[in-house]
Amino acid sequence: MDSTQSFRFFNRGPSEAVRLVFFVILSLLLLFVDARYKYLESTRAVISVIVYPFQRLATMPGEAWHQVGVYFDTQSRLINDNAQLRKQHSEDMAQLNTLQVLQNENAQMRSLLGVPQRVNYPMQSAEIIYVERDIFKRKVIVNKGARANVQLGQVVMDDIGIIGQVTRVYPWTAEVTLVTDKGHAVPVQVLRNGIRAVVFGSGDISELGLRYMPVSVDVQVGDELVTSGIDGTYPPGLPVAKVIRVERDPAYPFARIVCEPMAGVGRNRLLLIVSALPQLPPRPEPEVAAPTDGKPVNPNKRKAHES
Protein backbone atom coordinates (compact mmCIF):
# COMPACT_ATOMS: atom_id res chain seq x y z
CA MET A 1 0.00 0.00 0.00
CA ASP A 2 1.01 3.61 -0.40
CA SER A 3 2.84 5.06 2.52
CA THR A 4 0.37 7.94 2.55
CA GLN A 5 -2.46 5.56 3.12
CA SER A 6 -0.81 3.76 5.99
CA PHE A 7 -1.25 6.85 8.12
CA ARG A 8 -4.96 6.57 7.76
CA PHE A 9 -4.88 2.89 8.37
CA PHE A 10 -6.68 3.12 11.65
CA ASN A 11 -8.98 5.87 10.65
CA ARG A 12 -10.81 4.75 7.58
CA GLY A 13 -14.23 5.45 8.81
CA PRO A 14 -17.03 2.95 8.74
CA SER A 15 -16.55 -0.40 7.07
CA GLU A 16 -17.47 -1.00 3.43
CA ALA A 17 -20.58 -2.97 4.33
CA VAL A 18 -21.88 -0.11 6.46
CA ARG A 19 -21.21 2.37 3.71
CA LEU A 20 -22.90 0.16 1.20
CA VAL A 21 -25.96 -0.19 3.36
CA PHE A 22 -26.01 3.55 3.91
CA PHE A 23 -25.80 4.41 0.23
CA VAL A 24 -28.18 1.66 -0.81
CA ILE A 25 -30.76 2.90 1.63
CA LEU A 26 -30.16 6.46 0.43
CA SER A 27 -30.55 5.39 -3.15
CA LEU A 28 -33.69 3.43 -2.46
CA LEU A 29 -35.11 6.37 -0.58
CA LEU A 30 -34.37 8.65 -3.46
CA LEU A 31 -35.83 6.16 -5.89
CA PHE A 32 -38.96 5.79 -3.86
CA VAL A 33 -39.44 9.50 -3.46
CA ASP A 34 -38.67 10.19 -7.10
CA ALA A 35 -40.87 7.44 -8.45
CA ARG A 36 -43.80 8.09 -6.14
CA TYR A 37 -43.91 11.74 -5.27
CA LYS A 38 -41.89 13.64 -7.85
CA TYR A 39 -40.53 15.85 -5.07
CA LEU A 40 -37.05 15.88 -6.49
CA GLU A 41 -37.63 17.76 -9.72
CA SER A 42 -36.11 20.95 -8.31
CA THR A 43 -33.05 19.04 -7.06
CA ARG A 44 -32.74 17.45 -10.45
CA ALA A 45 -32.94 20.87 -12.05
CA VAL A 46 -30.17 22.20 -9.84
CA ILE A 47 -27.89 19.28 -10.61
CA SER A 48 -28.70 19.50 -14.29
CA VAL A 49 -27.35 23.04 -14.27
CA ILE A 50 -23.99 21.53 -13.28
CA VAL A 51 -24.29 18.63 -15.65
CA TYR A 52 -25.58 20.48 -18.69
CA PRO A 53 -22.31 22.18 -19.77
CA PHE A 54 -20.53 18.84 -19.69
CA GLN A 55 -23.28 17.23 -21.66
CA ARG A 56 -22.98 19.94 -24.25
CA LEU A 57 -19.23 19.44 -24.24
CA ALA A 58 -19.68 15.73 -24.90
CA THR A 59 -22.09 16.27 -27.76
CA MET A 60 -20.11 19.13 -29.27
CA PRO A 61 -17.70 17.13 -31.48
CA GLY A 62 -20.56 15.14 -32.90
CA GLU A 63 -22.56 18.26 -33.54
CA ALA A 64 -19.61 20.01 -35.13
CA TRP A 65 -19.05 17.02 -37.39
CA HIS A 66 -22.70 16.98 -38.23
CA GLN A 67 -22.65 20.69 -38.99
CA VAL A 68 -19.69 20.35 -41.31
CA GLY A 69 -21.38 17.43 -43.02
CA VAL A 70 -24.58 19.38 -43.32
CA TYR A 71 -22.71 22.34 -44.76
CA PHE A 72 -21.13 20.36 -47.58
CA ASP A 73 -24.19 18.27 -48.09
CA THR A 74 -26.33 21.38 -48.25
CA GLN A 75 -23.98 22.95 -50.72
CA SER A 76 -24.22 20.15 -53.24
CA ARG A 77 -27.86 19.54 -52.57
CA LEU A 78 -28.68 23.18 -53.10
CA ILE A 79 -26.96 23.15 -56.45
CA ASN A 80 -28.90 20.08 -57.45
CA ASP A 81 -32.12 21.49 -56.14
CA ASN A 82 -31.53 24.72 -57.95
CA ALA A 83 -30.98 23.01 -61.28
CA GLN A 84 -33.98 20.81 -60.75
CA LEU A 85 -36.18 23.70 -59.76
CA ARG A 86 -35.11 25.69 -62.79
CA LYS A 87 -36.02 22.81 -65.03
CA GLN A 88 -39.30 22.41 -63.23
CA HIS A 89 -39.93 26.11 -63.53
CA SER A 90 -39.47 26.19 -67.28
CA GLU A 91 -41.69 23.16 -67.68
CA ASP A 92 -44.32 24.72 -65.50
CA MET A 93 -44.11 27.95 -67.42
CA ALA A 94 -44.81 26.09 -70.65
CA GLN A 95 -47.74 24.36 -69.03
CA LEU A 96 -49.01 27.61 -67.62
CA ASN A 97 -48.90 29.21 -71.05
CA THR A 98 -50.83 26.30 -72.46
CA LEU A 99 -53.33 26.69 -69.69
CA GLN A 100 -53.80 30.37 -70.43
CA VAL A 101 -54.26 29.68 -74.10
CA LEU A 102 -56.81 27.03 -73.25
CA GLN A 103 -58.62 29.38 -70.91
CA ASN A 104 -58.85 32.03 -73.59
CA GLU A 105 -60.06 29.50 -76.08
CA ASN A 106 -62.60 28.21 -73.61
CA ALA A 107 -63.95 31.68 -72.97
CA GLN A 108 -64.20 32.28 -76.67
CA MET A 109 -66.00 29.01 -77.23
CA ARG A 110 -68.47 29.86 -74.51
CA SER A 111 -69.25 33.14 -76.17
CA LEU A 112 -69.57 31.37 -79.52
CA LEU A 113 -72.04 28.97 -77.94
CA GLY A 114 -74.42 31.81 -77.36
CA VAL A 115 -74.40 32.99 -80.97
CA PRO A 116 -76.76 30.49 -82.63
CA GLN A 117 -79.45 31.32 -80.09
CA ARG A 118 -79.20 34.99 -80.94
CA VAL A 119 -78.78 34.72 -84.68
CA ASN A 120 -80.93 31.68 -85.32
CA TYR A 121 -79.16 30.21 -88.33
CA PRO A 122 -77.61 26.76 -88.48
CA MET A 123 -73.93 27.14 -87.93
CA GLN A 124 -70.82 25.14 -87.62
CA SER A 125 -67.62 26.11 -86.00
CA ALA A 126 -64.28 26.15 -87.75
CA GLU A 127 -60.78 26.92 -86.74
CA ILE A 128 -58.26 29.06 -88.54
CA ILE A 129 -55.32 26.92 -89.57
CA TYR A 130 -53.42 29.20 -91.94
CA VAL A 131 -53.25 32.88 -92.51
CA GLU A 132 -52.56 34.21 -95.99
CA ARG A 133 -48.93 35.13 -96.29
CA ASP A 134 -49.61 37.94 -98.73
CA ILE A 135 -49.94 41.13 -96.73
CA PHE A 136 -52.25 42.72 -99.26
CA LYS A 137 -54.80 40.00 -98.95
CA ARG A 138 -56.90 39.47 -95.90
CA LYS A 139 -57.63 35.85 -96.17
CA VAL A 140 -57.48 32.91 -93.83
CA ILE A 141 -57.81 29.18 -94.29
CA VAL A 142 -60.14 27.32 -91.94
CA ASN A 143 -60.19 23.64 -91.17
CA LYS A 144 -63.66 22.89 -92.57
CA GLY A 145 -64.20 22.26 -96.25
CA ALA A 146 -66.54 20.62 -98.72
CA ARG A 147 -66.51 17.45 -96.63
CA ALA A 148 -68.04 19.42 -93.81
CA ASN A 149 -70.62 20.84 -96.21
CA VAL A 150 -69.07 24.27 -96.46
CA GLN A 151 -70.29 26.08 -99.56
CA LEU A 152 -69.05 28.97 -101.52
CA GLY A 153 -70.38 32.29 -100.35
CA GLN A 154 -71.24 31.24 -96.86
CA VAL A 155 -70.90 33.87 -94.21
CA VAL A 156 -68.26 33.55 -91.53
CA MET A 157 -68.75 35.28 -88.20
CA ASP A 158 -67.62 35.22 -84.63
CA ASP A 159 -69.60 35.83 -81.51
CA ILE A 160 -70.05 39.52 -82.30
CA GLY A 161 -70.50 39.90 -85.99
CA ILE A 162 -69.39 39.33 -89.54
CA ILE A 163 -65.82 38.36 -90.19
CA GLY A 164 -65.90 37.45 -93.83
CA GLN A 165 -67.12 35.14 -96.49
CA VAL A 166 -66.11 31.76 -97.83
CA THR A 167 -64.50 32.41 -101.17
CA ARG A 168 -62.94 29.09 -101.99
CA VAL A 169 -63.79 25.61 -100.89
CA TYR A 170 -61.37 22.74 -100.84
CA PRO A 171 -62.25 19.24 -99.69
CA TRP A 172 -60.91 19.68 -96.17
CA THR A 173 -60.32 23.37 -95.93
CA ALA A 174 -61.91 26.57 -97.07
CA GLU A 175 -60.60 30.02 -97.80
CA VAL A 176 -62.31 32.88 -96.04
CA THR A 177 -61.94 36.39 -97.31
CA LEU A 178 -62.17 38.81 -94.42
CA VAL A 179 -64.29 41.92 -94.58
CA THR A 180 -61.14 43.97 -94.31
CA ASP A 181 -59.82 42.59 -97.60
CA LYS A 182 -59.44 45.23 -100.24
CA GLY A 183 -62.19 44.82 -102.71
CA HIS A 184 -64.54 43.00 -100.41
CA ALA A 185 -67.89 44.66 -100.07
CA VAL A 186 -70.72 44.07 -97.63
CA PRO A 187 -74.15 45.63 -98.10
CA VAL A 188 -75.09 47.29 -94.83
CA GLN A 189 -77.62 49.51 -93.20
CA VAL A 190 -77.06 52.12 -90.57
CA LEU A 191 -78.83 50.72 -87.55
CA ARG A 192 -79.92 54.11 -86.30
CA ASN A 193 -81.78 55.34 -89.37
CA GLY A 194 -81.75 52.52 -91.89
CA ILE A 195 -79.63 54.22 -94.56
CA ARG A 196 -78.36 51.60 -96.97
CA ALA A 197 -74.75 51.59 -97.88
CA VAL A 198 -71.91 49.33 -98.88
CA VAL A 199 -68.89 48.93 -96.69
CA PHE A 200 -65.60 48.10 -98.33
CA GLY A 201 -62.47 46.62 -96.96
CA SER A 202 -59.45 48.85 -97.01
CA GLY A 203 -56.71 46.27 -96.79
CA ASP A 204 -55.95 47.47 -93.31
CA ILE A 205 -56.77 45.08 -90.54
CA SER A 206 -58.81 47.51 -88.52
CA GLU A 207 -60.37 49.77 -91.09
CA LEU A 208 -63.39 49.64 -93.34
CA GLY A 209 -64.63 52.36 -95.55
CA LEU A 210 -68.19 53.46 -96.28
CA ARG A 211 -67.90 54.70 -99.81
CA TYR A 212 -70.10 56.61 -102.24
CA MET A 213 -72.04 58.42 -99.58
CA PRO A 214 -72.86 62.06 -100.21
CA VAL A 215 -71.28 64.66 -98.02
CA SER A 216 -74.62 65.48 -96.43
CA VAL A 217 -75.45 61.92 -95.48
CA ASP A 218 -76.74 61.35 -91.96
CA VAL A 219 -73.98 59.19 -90.57
CA GLN A 220 -72.40 59.97 -87.25
CA VAL A 221 -69.45 58.70 -85.34
CA GLY A 222 -70.55 55.69 -83.31
CA ASP A 223 -73.24 54.52 -85.70
CA GLU A 224 -73.52 50.79 -85.97
CA LEU A 225 -73.67 49.18 -89.36
CA VAL A 226 -75.49 45.88 -89.73
CA THR A 227 -75.96 43.73 -92.77
CA SER A 228 -78.97 44.74 -94.78
CA GLY A 229 -79.69 41.36 -96.31
CA ILE A 230 -79.84 42.93 -99.74
CA ASP A 231 -78.09 40.75 -102.30
CA GLY A 232 -78.84 37.52 -100.48
CA THR A 233 -75.27 36.79 -99.57
CA TYR A 234 -75.40 38.06 -96.03
CA PRO A 235 -78.29 37.36 -93.74
CA PRO A 236 -79.79 40.60 -92.48
CA GLY A 237 -79.16 42.11 -89.07
CA LEU A 238 -75.64 40.94 -88.30
CA PRO A 239 -73.31 43.59 -86.88
CA VAL A 240 -70.50 44.51 -89.19
CA ALA A 241 -68.82 47.74 -88.23
CA LYS A 242 -68.95 50.89 -86.24
CA VAL A 243 -68.25 54.36 -87.61
CA ILE A 244 -65.19 55.87 -86.05
CA ARG A 245 -64.53 58.89 -88.23
CA VAL A 246 -66.53 61.02 -90.61
CA GLU A 247 -64.84 63.62 -92.81
CA ARG A 248 -67.11 65.88 -94.75
CA ASP A 249 -65.03 67.88 -97.22
CA PRO A 250 -67.16 69.85 -99.68
CA ALA A 251 -64.38 69.67 -102.23
CA TYR A 252 -65.12 66.01 -102.76
CA PRO A 253 -68.44 64.59 -103.86
CA PHE A 254 -68.45 61.89 -101.24
CA ALA A 255 -67.93 61.92 -97.56
CA ARG A 256 -65.03 59.95 -96.21
CA ILE A 257 -66.39 57.62 -93.56
CA VAL A 258 -64.07 55.27 -91.76
CA CYS A 259 -65.39 52.34 -89.75
CA GLU A 260 -63.81 49.62 -87.72
CA PRO A 261 -65.04 46.07 -87.80
CA MET A 262 -66.98 45.04 -84.73
CA ALA A 263 -66.05 41.39 -84.86
CA GLY A 264 -62.58 40.32 -83.94
CA VAL A 265 -61.46 40.04 -87.49
CA GLY A 266 -57.80 39.82 -86.69
CA ARG A 267 -58.05 38.25 -83.31
CA ASN A 268 -59.98 35.04 -82.98
CA ARG A 269 -59.02 31.56 -83.89
CA LEU A 270 -62.43 30.00 -83.72
CA LEU A 271 -65.04 31.08 -86.23
CA LEU A 272 -68.61 30.20 -87.07
CA ILE A 273 -69.70 29.37 -90.58
CA VAL A 274 -73.35 30.14 -91.13
CA SER A 275 -74.63 27.12 -92.98
CA ALA A 276 -77.96 28.07 -94.45
CA LEU A 277 -78.13 31.09 -96.65
CA PRO A 278 -81.46 32.77 -96.98
CA GLN A 279 -83.04 31.68 -100.24
CA LEU A 280 -83.93 34.69 -102.31
CA PRO A 281 -85.48 34.63 -105.73
CA PRO A 282 -82.87 35.18 -108.44
CA ARG A 283 -82.17 38.70 -109.41
CA PRO A 284 -83.91 39.95 -112.51
CA GLU A 285 -81.70 40.83 -115.45
CA PRO A 286 -81.03 44.55 -115.47
CA GLU A 287 -82.79 46.18 -118.38
CA VAL A 288 -80.35 49.03 -118.70
CA ALA A 289 -77.38 46.77 -118.80
CA ALA A 290 -78.35 45.34 -122.18
CA PRO A 291 -77.65 48.36 -124.37
CA THR A 292 -74.17 48.73 -122.98
CA ASP A 293 -73.28 45.36 -124.43
CA GLY A 294 -74.58 46.54 -127.74
CA LYS A 295 -76.68 43.41 -128.04
CA PRO A 296 -80.33 42.82 -127.42
CA VAL A 297 -81.20 40.83 -124.38
CA ASN A 298 -82.09 37.30 -125.20
CA PRO A 299 -85.45 36.59 -123.60
CA ASN A 300 -84.71 32.85 -123.51
CA LYS A 301 -81.68 33.48 -121.46
CA ARG A 302 -83.68 35.47 -118.95
CA LYS A 303 -86.21 32.64 -118.80
CA ALA A 304 -83.50 30.15 -118.15
CA HIS A 305 -82.24 32.29 -115.32
CA GLU A 306 -85.63 32.56 -113.76
CA SER A 307 -86.24 28.84 -113.83
Next chain:
Amino acid sequence: MNHNLPKDQEFMLPASGGFIVMTLFVAVMLNWLPWGGWALVLRPDFVALVLLYWCTHKPYRVGIGIAWMMGIFADVADASLFGQHALAYAVLAFGGTVLHRRIQMFDMRQQMMQIFPLLLLSYATYAAVHWQVHGLIEWEYFLGCVVTALLWIPLTILLQNLRHPRIDPDEL
Protein backbone atom coordinates in the same frame (compact mmCIF):
# COMPACT_ATOMS: atom_id res chain seq x y z
CA MET B 1 5.07 -1.92 -22.69
CA ASN B 2 4.92 -2.38 -19.02
CA HIS B 3 1.71 -4.25 -18.60
CA ASN B 4 3.88 -7.18 -17.62
CA LEU B 5 4.91 -5.18 -14.64
CA PRO B 6 5.03 -7.18 -11.40
CA LYS B 7 1.56 -7.21 -10.02
CA ASP B 8 2.27 -5.78 -6.62
CA GLN B 9 4.34 -3.05 -8.24
CA GLU B 10 1.53 -2.13 -10.55
CA PHE B 11 -0.86 -1.75 -7.71
CA MET B 12 1.62 0.46 -5.91
CA LEU B 13 1.89 2.97 -8.72
CA PRO B 14 1.03 6.44 -7.46
CA ALA B 15 -2.13 8.19 -8.52
CA SER B 16 -2.80 11.84 -7.86
CA GLY B 17 -6.26 13.06 -7.05
CA GLY B 18 -6.27 15.19 -10.16
CA PHE B 19 -5.49 12.22 -12.32
CA ILE B 20 -8.35 10.24 -10.82
CA VAL B 21 -10.77 13.10 -11.33
CA MET B 22 -9.56 13.50 -14.89
CA THR B 23 -10.09 9.84 -15.73
CA LEU B 24 -13.56 9.93 -14.25
CA PHE B 25 -14.30 13.10 -16.17
CA VAL B 26 -13.17 11.53 -19.46
CA ALA B 27 -15.28 8.48 -18.70
CA VAL B 28 -18.33 10.64 -18.09
CA MET B 29 -17.70 12.48 -21.34
CA LEU B 30 -17.45 9.20 -23.21
CA ASN B 31 -20.70 8.05 -21.66
CA TRP B 32 -22.45 11.23 -22.71
CA LEU B 33 -21.37 11.11 -26.32
CA PRO B 34 -24.42 11.04 -28.53
CA TRP B 35 -24.74 7.29 -28.85
CA GLY B 36 -27.68 5.96 -30.78
CA GLY B 37 -29.25 2.77 -32.11
CA TRP B 38 -27.12 -0.33 -31.78
CA ALA B 39 -24.19 1.71 -30.57
CA LEU B 40 -26.30 2.72 -27.61
CA VAL B 41 -27.23 -0.88 -26.87
CA LEU B 42 -23.59 -1.98 -27.05
CA ARG B 43 -22.27 1.12 -25.36
CA PRO B 44 -19.88 0.16 -22.58
CA ASP B 45 -20.38 1.96 -19.30
CA PHE B 46 -17.07 3.81 -19.12
CA VAL B 47 -17.90 5.38 -15.80
CA ALA B 48 -18.56 1.98 -14.23
CA LEU B 49 -15.33 0.65 -15.68
CA VAL B 50 -13.17 3.51 -14.46
CA LEU B 51 -14.85 3.47 -11.06
CA LEU B 52 -14.17 -0.22 -10.81
CA TYR B 53 -10.58 0.30 -11.80
CA TRP B 54 -10.03 2.87 -9.07
CA CYS B 55 -12.00 0.88 -6.53
CA THR B 56 -9.78 -2.11 -7.11
CA HIS B 57 -6.52 -0.18 -7.39
CA LYS B 58 -7.03 2.69 -4.93
CA PRO B 59 -9.85 1.53 -2.68
CA TYR B 60 -9.09 4.16 -0.07
CA ARG B 61 -9.31 7.02 -2.54
CA VAL B 62 -12.30 6.05 -4.60
CA GLY B 63 -15.04 4.24 -2.81
CA ILE B 64 -18.76 3.86 -2.55
CA GLY B 65 -19.34 7.54 -1.80
CA ILE B 66 -17.69 8.80 -4.98
CA ALA B 67 -19.36 6.07 -7.00
CA TRP B 68 -22.69 7.10 -5.58
CA MET B 69 -22.08 10.74 -6.49
CA MET B 70 -21.15 9.77 -10.03
CA GLY B 71 -24.36 7.76 -10.13
CA ILE B 72 -26.41 10.81 -9.14
CA PHE B 73 -24.83 12.83 -11.96
CA ALA B 74 -25.48 10.01 -14.38
CA ASP B 75 -29.09 9.89 -13.25
CA VAL B 76 -29.57 13.56 -13.98
CA ALA B 77 -27.83 13.31 -17.32
CA ASP B 78 -29.76 10.22 -18.44
CA ALA B 79 -33.01 11.47 -16.95
CA SER B 80 -33.34 8.12 -15.25
CA LEU B 81 -34.86 7.83 -11.79
CA PHE B 82 -32.97 9.52 -9.02
CA GLY B 83 -30.71 6.96 -7.41
CA GLN B 84 -30.95 4.35 -10.11
CA HIS B 85 -27.42 4.71 -11.40
CA ALA B 86 -26.30 5.67 -7.91
CA LEU B 87 -27.51 2.39 -6.48
CA ALA B 88 -25.91 0.39 -9.28
CA TYR B 89 -22.58 2.19 -8.94
CA ALA B 90 -22.64 1.87 -5.14
CA VAL B 91 -23.10 -1.88 -5.45
CA LEU B 92 -20.31 -2.02 -8.02
CA ALA B 93 -17.97 0.04 -5.89
CA PHE B 94 -18.69 -2.13 -2.91
CA GLY B 95 -17.84 -5.25 -4.90
CA GLY B 96 -14.65 -3.71 -6.21
CA THR B 97 -13.53 -2.46 -2.84
CA VAL B 98 -14.26 -5.68 -1.04
CA LEU B 99 -12.60 -7.82 -3.67
CA HIS B 100 -9.66 -5.59 -4.45
CA ARG B 101 -7.05 -7.80 -2.77
CA ARG B 102 -8.38 -10.86 -4.51
CA ILE B 103 -8.38 -9.09 -7.87
CA GLN B 104 -4.84 -7.86 -7.36
CA MET B 105 -3.68 -11.47 -7.26
CA PHE B 106 -4.64 -12.21 -10.83
CA ASP B 107 -3.25 -11.23 -14.18
CA MET B 108 -5.37 -9.15 -16.46
CA ARG B 109 -7.31 -11.86 -18.22
CA GLN B 110 -8.23 -13.41 -14.92
CA GLN B 111 -9.07 -9.99 -13.57
CA MET B 112 -11.51 -9.60 -16.38
CA MET B 113 -13.22 -12.82 -15.39
CA GLN B 114 -13.37 -11.53 -11.84
CA ILE B 115 -14.83 -8.17 -12.56
CA PHE B 116 -17.45 -9.47 -14.99
CA PRO B 117 -19.72 -10.78 -12.21
CA LEU B 118 -19.38 -7.46 -10.42
CA LEU B 119 -20.44 -5.55 -13.51
CA LEU B 120 -23.24 -8.03 -14.05
CA LEU B 121 -24.45 -7.45 -10.53
CA SER B 122 -24.37 -3.72 -11.07
CA TYR B 123 -26.27 -3.99 -14.35
CA ALA B 124 -28.73 -6.34 -12.74
CA THR B 125 -29.35 -3.84 -9.97
CA TYR B 126 -30.07 -1.15 -12.49
CA ALA B 127 -32.31 -3.45 -14.49
CA ALA B 128 -34.11 -4.58 -11.34
CA VAL B 129 -34.95 -1.01 -10.41
CA HIS B 130 -36.13 -0.41 -13.99
CA TRP B 131 -38.24 -3.52 -13.76
CA GLN B 132 -39.77 -2.51 -10.45
CA VAL B 133 -40.69 0.93 -11.74
CA HIS B 134 -41.54 0.30 -15.38
CA GLY B 135 -42.45 -3.36 -15.19
CA LEU B 136 -40.22 -4.69 -17.90
CA ILE B 137 -36.64 -5.81 -18.38
CA GLU B 138 -34.79 -4.97 -21.57
CA TRP B 139 -32.46 -7.91 -21.97
CA GLU B 140 -30.28 -6.36 -24.64
CA TYR B 141 -29.20 -3.93 -21.96
CA PHE B 142 -26.94 -6.68 -20.59
CA LEU B 143 -24.94 -6.74 -23.84
CA GLY B 144 -23.35 -3.51 -22.66
CA CYS B 145 -22.13 -5.37 -19.58
CA VAL B 146 -20.19 -7.85 -21.74
CA VAL B 147 -18.64 -5.07 -23.79
CA THR B 148 -17.68 -3.21 -20.64
CA ALA B 149 -15.95 -6.29 -19.24
CA LEU B 150 -14.06 -6.79 -22.49
CA LEU B 151 -12.77 -3.25 -22.25
CA TRP B 152 -11.15 -4.00 -18.89
CA ILE B 153 -7.84 -5.07 -20.38
CA PRO B 154 -7.35 -2.07 -22.71
CA LEU B 155 -8.37 0.29 -19.94
CA THR B 156 -5.98 -1.24 -17.46
CA ILE B 157 -3.10 -1.02 -19.91
CA LEU B 158 -3.94 2.57 -20.74
CA LEU B 159 -4.24 3.75 -17.16
CA GLN B 160 -1.09 1.88 -16.14
CA ASN B 161 0.86 3.62 -18.84
CA LEU B 162 -0.52 6.97 -17.83
CA ARG B 163 0.26 6.37 -14.18
CA HIS B 164 3.69 4.95 -14.81
CA PRO B 165 6.30 7.57 -13.88
CA ARG B 166 8.90 8.21 -16.52
CA ILE B 167 12.04 7.54 -14.63
CA ASP B 168 14.04 6.06 -17.44
CA PRO B 169 14.98 8.89 -19.85
CA ASP B 170 15.52 6.39 -22.69
CA GLU B 171 12.02 5.09 -22.46
CA LEU B 172 9.69 6.41 -25.09
